[in-house]
Amino acid sequence: MxxxxxxxxxxxxxxxxxxxxxxxxxxxxxxxxxxxxxxxxxxxxxxxxxxxxxxxxxxxxxxxxxESANATAPRCKHFAHCGGCTFQQLDYAAQIEQKKQQVIDAFQRLAGLDAVKIDKVIPSNNIYNYRNKMEFTFSNRRWRLPTEPEDAPQSFALGLHIPGRFDKILDINECHIQPKLGNEILNFVREKAIELNLKPYDAKTNIGYLRHLVLRFGVNTNEIMVNIVTSYENTDFLIPLVQDLIEKFPQITSVVNNINTRKADVAFGEYEIIMHGTPVITDKIGNLTFEISSNSFFQTNTLQAEKLYQAVIDGADLNGEEIIYDLYCGTGSISLFLAHKAKAVYGFEMIRSAVDDAQRNAEANGIENVQFYKANLDTHFKGYVSFSNFTKKFKISKPDVVVIDPPRAGMHEDMVYYLPKFGAKKIVYISCNPTTQARDLKILFTKGYQLNSTTMVDMFPHTPHIETVVVLKKI
Ligand SMILES: C[S@@+](CC[C@H](N)C(=O)[O-])C[C@H]1O[C@@H](n2cnc3c(N)ncnc32)[C@H](O)[C@@H]1O
Missing domain, CATH: 2.40.50.140 (Nucleic acid-binding proteins)
Structure with a gap:
């Protein structure tokens, strides 16, 4: 060395x-x-x-x-301290180039490939105001800026983590990657929470009430969901805030209160209370309408999601006769996109509310050749020593094509090793983390699959996140 x-x-x-x-x-x-x-x-x-x-x-x-020849002035005043965006100071074309190189590096280093070619790169048309979901955190440990006096009040913040510090929150009043109305709602909620003397939750002592403010926007429907995550249930505390909020922003179609009593710093409750309007919001991708509940996954860049799904359709290259399994299907959006080009699609997902959303979305869109199952894919299939035992038990056929879209950590190792037992001719692997994807691909390469194409879709400008669609073919 x-x-x-x-x-x-x-x-x-x-x-x-x-x-x-x-x-x-x-x-x-x-x-x-x-x-x-x-x-x-x-x-x-x-x-x-x-x-x-x-x-x-x-x-x-x-x-x-x-200075770099690709340097550009960051639009956001919080940029220097905020953990949300990482490279607003790098022009967008250079961001794309760097991300592309990172995919190539990951595939060479971790998947053992010699020469890696990215066949297609799809940048985002909107590089600001593109996120349909933002999770802000309440805290009693506000990050004090270097320009502030030492005795500046720090007991209330609503914003985003500063990089590398789970306990310090930067108070944010303007975030350029969410829709502009989101900033107005964010600032109104902060003002009202302070006025009502509602206490932010302290992640170290586990004392306090307000934990997260999650905003969700139906980009193509203009619906808005406000999800206030609290550490315990006391709707009396929230009612005055919610009343003022919906009076000020009548566009808000849903206000929910998720209750998370656990220590884990997640904007995800054990249960929720509907405070106003509907329990879900709807959005559209292409011709399809989706109902999304507060805890269900939905692609966060709605306009790019359509391009991502098109890349999946192109990669799957269907003739209408195929059986498709959609693993980690969330609210079923990929399944529904593929359904009209396939014989049948079976989606598998761990979160019950997402499976219910998926089923409802299929019905709302009049799609009948899809079926969704609640399944923890870390363990679900490995109980079936032979894959035929599974298909017989559920009375479904083996897949011709498997679509996989796991969370950032990639697939559980047992799932990766089991996957070739499905015998699919083609695997379309969508990933938001090329390093875990490369790790999983390396195993699949030893189990009879080879790389057919790689597409990179930029869903998250100014952030380090990368989305890829890899098509594998059975040798
Ligand atoms: C990246 S999202 C993909 C969602 C969907 N394909 C889409 O485009 O909307 C990953 C999904 O995997 C689900 N998930 C995470 N771990 C899982 C597991 N062990 N078993 C099944 N589903 C899981 C999450 O709940 C989430 O809905």
């Missing part, structure tokens, strides 16, 4: 060569890798080494000695 020429606590000049997956700049000193926070390719920075390991170091820039 290359001897490290640098030491913790020292300052070095670094030339940023690329972005690593996750968004940090990558520089090298005599081939020793240094990850640099908030730095973009093309910059030369003077940086302080704050972490040193045997294989790499981490640094933060102190001064930009030379």
């Amino acid at each position: 290359e001897q490290s020429p640098i030491k913790k606590g020292t300052e070095v000049n670094l030339t940023i060569e690329s972005l690593a997956y996750g968004g940090k700049g990558v520089a090298k000193v005599n081939n020793f890798v240094v990850f640099v926070k908030n730095a973009i390719p093309g910059q030369i920075v003077r940086a302080l080494i704050y972490k040193k390991r045997s294989a790499f170091a981490e640094a933060r820039p102190i001064e930009i000695l030379k």
